[in-house]
């Protein structure tokens with residue numbers, strides 16, 4: 001039976017490309033999403049990949065959502081924690097809510113998903129968890145103390161859980177994307193984005209598929225010796 005994978009935030013942007021890449025790998029994929037029903041419905045019609053709605057920042061909803069996926073498709077062997085939001089602003093203008101929502105969803109979502117799926121992977125002796133971090137979690141970014149802290153937290157979370165999973169065949173890795181041509185990056189003010197792109201040695205934004213290729217490798221059977229690592233895919237913007 002094909003292995004079952006969940007991609008959080010899996011119906012749009014980088015997540016959509018990851019869902020498709022894992023399907024190409026032969027996995028049975030479930031794409032989680034939080035709010036955009038219209039886009040999720042169109043995604044399922046286009047790809048045949050079922051979409052499941054819950055907020056990954058909500059602990060109980062995540063346990064129930066993962067249980068529903070397992071009941072429909074089988075035990076979950078692969079998790080890609082991709083769901084994330086931005087609430088950019090300089091610290092002196094940032095509200096507690098802007099801080100908290102980013103921490104709750106981007107970092108809390110990884111914990112909630114791992115709580116729902118890691119014990120099963122551990123018992124069955126095989127699993128793949130890939131967490132989507134960010135260049136801005138590695139290097140920091142003006143106007144993103146919330147996002148940079150959450151993404152940096154994801155990198156620490158990855159290395160800690162990798163140590164817990166290693167002897168059970170469960171690998172845990174991170175990908176640190178740079179600036180990718182998604183809606184999230186399109187929301188950065190144009191003059192600011194121009195300056196950022198000027199600092200990317202490859203000279204352009206990345207494509208979602210370029211992140212998905214890395215995720216597919218880390219989720220593959222062949223990547224069993226890769227754990228606790230961070231793969232930077234950023235056009236050379238930050239060499240780390």
Ligand code: CAA
Pocket residue numbers: 086088089090133134135136141142143144147177178179180184185188189192
């Ligand atoms: N370094 C130093 N100074 C900077 C700066 C930077 N990188 N960016 C802006 N400033 C300065 C400006 O020059 C300006 O200074 P003056 O007032 O002296 O002219 C001051 O900060 C205010 O700038 P803004 O007018 O832009 O202020 P704002 O309050 O309207 O907006 C901001 C601030 C929200 C941070 C805005 O600049 C912004 O959106 N920046 C982009 C942040 C970013 O890169 N987000 C990434 C989103 S995509 C993502 O996160 C995906 C991923 O993983 C890569």
